[in-house]
Amino acid sequence: MLTSTDTGFPEFSEPFRSTGFTDFTEGWVRRFAASAAATEAELTALDQQVGDGDFGANLVAGLQAALRRLGAPGVPASPPAVPASPAVPAPPAWPLEAAASAFLDEVGGTSGPLFGLLLQEIAVSVAAGDGPPAVALATGAGGGLAAIQRVGEAAVGDKTLVDALAPACDALAAQARTAPGDPSAAAAEGARAAWGGVRSTARFTARRGRASYLGERAAGVPDPGAVGIALLFASAATTVPTLAPYLG
Amino acid sequence: MGLYFVNAADELVGDALAGFARAHADRVRWDERDGYVQALKPAPTRRVGLVSGGGSGHEPLHTGYVGTGMLDAACPGRVFASPHNRQIFAASRAVAGDGGVLHVVKNYTGDKINFGIAAERLAREGIACGRVLVDDDVATESDEVATGRRGTGATVLVEKILGAAADTGMGLAELVELGTDVAGRCRSLAVASGAHTSPATGRPAFDLPPGAIEYGVGIHGERARRTLAERSLRDLAEDMVGSLADSLDLGPRARVVLLVNGLGGVTRLELYAVLGEVARLLDKRGATPVRTLVGDYVTALDMRGFSLTLLAADDATLGYYDAPAAAPAWCGRAG
Numbered sequence: 001m002l003t004s005t006d007t008g009f010p011e012f013s014e015p016f017r018s019t020g021f022t023d024f025t026e027g028w029v030r031r032f033a034a035s036a037a038a039t040e041a042e043l044t045a046l047d048q049q050v051g052d053g054d055f056g057a058n059l060v061a062g063l064q065a066a067l068r069r070l071g072a073p074g075v076p077a078s079p080p081a082v083p084a085s086p087a088v089p090a091p092p093a094w095p096l097e098a099a100a101s102a103f104l105d106e107v108g109g110t111s112g113p114l115f116g117l118l119l120q121e122i123a124v125s126v127a128a129g130d131g132p133p134a135v136a137l138a139t140g141a142g143g144g145l146a147a148i149q150r151v152g153e154a155a156v157g158d159k160t161l162v163d164a165l166a167p168a169c170d171a172l173a174a175q176a177r178t179a180p181g182d183p184s185a186a187a188a189e190g191a192r193a194a195w196g197g198v199r200s201t202a203r204f205t206a207r208r209g210r211a212s213y214l215g216e217r218a219a220g221v222p223d224p225g226a227v228g229i230a231l232l233f234a235s236a237a238t239t240v241p242t243l244a245p246y247l248g
Numbered sequence: 249m250g251l252y253f254v255n256a257a258d259e260l261v262g263d264a265l266a267g268f269a270r271a272h273a274d275r276v277r278w279d280e281r282d283g284y285v286q287a288l289k290p291a292p293t294r295r296v297g298l299v300s301g302g303g304s305g306h307e308p309l310h311t312g313y314v315g316t317g318m319l320d321a322a323c324p325g326r327v328f329a330s331p332h333n334r335q336i337f338a339a340s341r342a343v344a345g346d347g348g349v350l351h352v353v354k355n356y357t358g359d360k361i362n363f364g365i366a367a368e369r370l371a372r373e374g375i376a377c378g379r380v381l382v383d384d385d386v387a388t389e390s391d392e393v394a395t396g397r398r399g400t401g402a403t404v405l406v407e408k409i410l411g412a413a414a415d416t417g418m419g420l421a422e423l424v425e426l427g428t429d430v431a432g433r434c435r436s437l438a439v440a441s442g443a444h445t446s447p448a449t450g451r452p453a454f455d456l457p458p459g460a461i462e463y464g465v466g467i468h469g470e471r472a473r474r475t476l477a478e479r480s481l482r483d484l485a486e487d488m489v490g491s492l493a494d495s496l497d498l499g500p501r502a503r504v505v506l507l508v509n510g511l512g513g514v515t516r517l518e519l520y521a522v523l524g525e526v527a528r529l530l531d532k533r534g535a536t537p538v539r540t541l542v543g544d545y546v547t548a549l550d551m552r553g554f555s556l557t558l559l560a561a562d563d564a565t566l567g568y569y570d571a572p573a574a575a576p577a578w579c580g581r582a583g
Contacts, residue, residue, distance in 0.1 A: 104369065105334045110361045113333050117368055124372070151364030207394065208357075 021092040021133050024183050024236070025126065029070065029095045032235035033063035039231065042243045047224040050206070055224040058112040059231075065102035070095055093127035096120075111161065111225045114152065115232070118144030118165070132180035137187065138172035145169050152208065159206035159218070161225030164197035168233055187236030194230035199248045201226045222247055251445050251550070260447070261304045261326055268311055272576045275315045283331065284323045284339035285311040289574075291415040296378075296423055297321065297343030298414055300352040300407060301336060302359050303328040305444075306467055309403060309546045312577025318411035319352075319575070327447055327549070328468045330358030336366035341375065348376030348420045352407055352427065354399025355383035378420045380427030382406050384436040384557065386495045387464025387472060400467050401509045401557035402434035404545045405569070408578065412571035433560040435495045437488050440465045440472075440511060440553025447549070463487075467511070467548045467555075485525040492558045493533060500534035505569060507557040508540070512547035514554050519543065522554055539569060545577070 036043075036059045043056030100123050103116030122140030131139065145165050154160040171193035175186040201223040205216060227243060234240050254260045265285065269278035276285050284301070300310050301323030310322035320343035323331035340349045349370065353363045363379065370377040384402035388395075410427050418426070440462045443452040446469075453469040456462065461484070464472035476484075498504070508523045510516075519542050527537050538561065546555070559565070 104337075104365070108332065110330075110358060113362070113365045117365055120369075120372065147368050151361055151368060153360075 021126070021183065022095075024133065025092045026070065026095040028187070028236045029063070029066055029099045031239045032099075032232055033060075033067050035231045035235045035240040036060050036063050036228075038239065038241050039227075039243050043224050043227060046221060046227065049221045050218040051224060054109060055111060055228065058107050058109055059115070059228050062103040062107040062112050062115065063099070065106040066095075066099035069098035069102055091127065092133075093123045096123035096126060099123075110152075111228070114148050114161065114225075115228065117147045117151065118229075118232075120144075121147055132176075133183035134172070134176040134180045134186035137183050137190075138169070138176035141165070141169045141172050141190065154208040157204055158208040159201045159204040159223050160208050161223065161229050163201045163204070163223065164194040164226035164229035167193035167197045168229060184237050187233050191230055191233035191237070194226070194233050195246045198222045198226045198230050198246065202248075251450060252447060257447050258326075261324060264304070264307075265311065265324065268576075272315075275574060275576060276311070279338070279342070282338035282342075283335035284321050284342070285314045286321045286339070286342060287314050287316065287319065287575075289316050290320050290343075291316060293417045294320075294414050295345045295347035295417050296414050296420050297340065297345050297349040298352065298407070298410055299323070299336065299340050299343060299349055300403070301325070301331045301339070301363075302354055302356070303330060303468070305447075305549045306546050308544070308577030313404065313407050313575045315573065315575030315578070317415060317571060317573030317575065318407055318578060330356070330362045333362045333365035333369070336363055337369045340366060340370055340377065341373070344370075344375050348378065350410065350414070350420060350423050350427070351377065351379045352403065352410065353379055353381050354403055355381055355396055356398060357395065359399075376420055378424040380406060380410065380424060380431055382431045382434070384431065384434040385464075385466065386435050386437050386491050387466070389495060398466050400438065401436040401507055401546045401555045402431060402559065404509075404541075405434060405505060405507065405557065405559050406431050408573060409565060409568040411573060411575075412568035415571065430559070430565060433496070433565075434557060435492045436507075436555050436557040437491055438465045438467070438509075438511065438553055438555035439463050439484065439488070440551050441478075442513065442552035444469045444512065444549035444551040462553070465511075465548075465551070465553060467546060469548055469551060481521060481525055485522065485529055488556055489526055489529040489533075492556060493530075493535065496558060496560050498533065498535045498558070498560060502535040503538045503561050503566070504530065504535055505539045505559040505561050505565075506530070506537040506541070507545060507555075507559075508542045509546055509555045509557065510544040511551040511553040511555065512544060513550040513552040516543070519554060522556075526556060538566065541579070543579070 040056040047053050047055040100119035121143035125136045125140030154162045156166050168190040171189040175189045297320040299321045303325045305327040314322045321339040323335040325331040351363045367377045382399035382403045383397040385398040385400045388398045443454045446453045459478035461476045462472040463474040463476050
């Protein structure tokens with residue numbers, strides 16, 4: 001049930017609470033897929049104003065490929081080499097690895113593989129298992145931001161997905177210090193910061209990416225890649241049915 | 249489809265690569281599943297794999313320079329589109345030596361990002377990966393543009409020189425240093441009297457009034473910043489050589505490698521005339537073209553135009569340039 005808070009962003013009154021980290025990561029990927037499917041038309045409409053219009057389709061395609069790698073809904077995620085078994089739980093990184101490789105290998109363009117890079121860094125941190133869940137999330141997201149900036153050279157203010165990811169990483173890191181065991185709460189804080197970043201991109205003139213060719217004409221439109229980042233973190237806690245309340 | 253001889257527009261690149269591999273089956277293989285062309289007979293002394301790639305439509309770049317003494321692999325994208333990071337990742341893994349793999353990347357945003365993503369994946373697998381960025385086009389030299397000079401004709405020279413250096417057993421860090429130095433000594437400039445034919449529409453990609461020349465085109469049919477009135481080759485060459493020599497800061501006793509490159513729709517008759525004019529102008533400046541290449545090396549489909557590339561060379565550069573190589577589109581010594 002949607003409620004409104006003083007931050008201006010709608011919140012779910014009963015966010016998803018995981019019973020274990022593996023449930024959390026698999027549910028996260030599945031809800032990200034559901035969020036992308038629910039908002040594809042809105043993402044397409046945004047990208048038609050500032051890009052070439054295929055961002056929504058690419059995001060959905062990457063997540064559909066991730067779901068195929070994960071198996072049918074309701075089936076526990078497991079690496080293909082290790083049959084699912086109640087006695088041998090799937091490692092928590094696997095759903096993220098499945099999503100990462102789906103984005104890296106099966107999605108065209110540039111923003112899709114950049115999502116793959118972010119998911120891969122988070123998966124690596126989770127797989128390393130050398131810290132509580134929220135710490136692994138924060139470390140992985142920070143590694144993903146660094147990799148994306150090495151590759152794409154975008155800085156905060158260039159009107160790209162970095163404008164959502166950088167504040168999300170800061171929020172995740174802060175949350176990892178105060179509540180290291182709760183990945184849902186960390187992701188929710190990351191999402192809140194990311195939506196703030198999304199709103200900031202509407203004010204910027206693009207310096208990188210496809211929108212940079214449009215100059216002032218892209219003003220007022222939030223960056224679709226930044227929206228995708230906010231959807232990613234928001235989906236850790238809940239499915240996002242529509243973008244409108246978040247875009248301000 | 250107009251002018252093109254194709255089965256279907258989206259099948260052209262795949263059909264061409266199958267034919268290319270058939271034509272040069274003694275030197276290369278085409279990995280259709282992962283999308284790269286690989287050299288069959290790299291020098292056994294080579295410790296670092298050389299990988300390049302970029303959009304198709306620039307033939308013989310990139311696949312034509314795969315072979316002994318040049319690239320170990322090339323990843324062709326769709327026409328004028330960057331290859332996918334998966335192609336680059338797979339090719340790099342296939343050809344990496346014990347010294348890792350080196351990417352030769354033209355300065356275009358899509359190429360940089362896709363090679364960059366592949367490099368991140370290689371690092372994740374523990375494969376050392378370096379990059380040499382080629383950015384030679386003086387038409388895009390400006391303090392106002394953050395993206396810098398485009399990478400064009402110099403790519404061929406960088407790949408030849410790095411290939412010869414890699415064959416000596418040189419390590420990754422030294423190759424990056426050498427390649428960066430060589431790329432920094434290269435400048436190019438391209439002009440066109442007619443656009444390429446758009447594969448999508450079968451029509452010219454842009455219209456030029458009769459007698460107009462686009463001065464400073466790229467290799468994807470981007471329009472230039474300047475349109476000039478028709479002039480003699482002598483006047484045109486003088487402008488171009490002046491821009492290149494100024495940007496390179498060519499001294500009076502400089503030795504240069506000169507590449508006169510057709511963009512796909514210009515006759516050899518014209519290209520040799522260009523070479524004659526350019527060589528004469530360089531001689532006049534005291535900058536001797538000690539090696540020359542003439543022909544279609546880096547094209548833009550059927551664009552009616554040509555580019556000039558100058559490389560300010562030293563003894564080591566010329567030694568690598570002269571080393572034998574057997575890639576399908578290299579016309580130097582075969583050994």
